[in-house]
Amino acid sequence: DAKTTQPPSMDCAEGRAANLPCNHSTISGNEYVYWYRQIHSQGPQYIIHGLKNNETNEMASLIITEDRKSSTLILPHATLRDTAVYYCIVTNDYKLSFGAGTTVTVRA
């Protein structure tokens, strides 16, 4: 019942921006886009969320297209510690449904 589609993996060079795409073409008007990540052997960590507008915090930026059918998570300056599985989740309640995510490997 996944509502999102993400590439299974991507590599990124340390110090460069990492752009993680997510498709959510069936998103409804009251559903938010959440991003979490899970570093190996740790619990998931909240990154950012948004509804319509682009959002930025100390960790990342979230760009949501005008039709809301896709979004991009931007890690502005990737470090080795950003190596993790990144999950894009669409929901309007507290039931977070994690898919397979994108495995991001940051290389020195």
Place this chain on the structure above:
Amino acid sequence: DTAVSQTPKYLVTQMGNDKSIKCEQNLGHDTMYWYKQDSKKFLKIMFSYNNKELIINETVPNRFSPKSPDKAHLNLHINSLELGDSAVYFCASSQVRGLEQFFGPGTRLTVL
């Protein structure tokens, strides 16, 4: 000053046994959750409690029973453990339903 803590971190037990996993959060949150991450790494919600009341109970066998003695604690009791229960169990909490959820470090349960 750990936000969400779980004990134990590892749990190895025999089939048929009964075990408990404890979770505590010191964030003052009203809502707590239990998630299960299976061998394929998919993370699925099992239960959610808001102010000590059950608000989500996904299709989980009734061998699993959450207990919330107070807002800061949500324990998971598992009876008659089966091989398929082997997984990593994560506890989480949030200020209000949904929003930013803080996860614990996980408990790796292995049933032999």
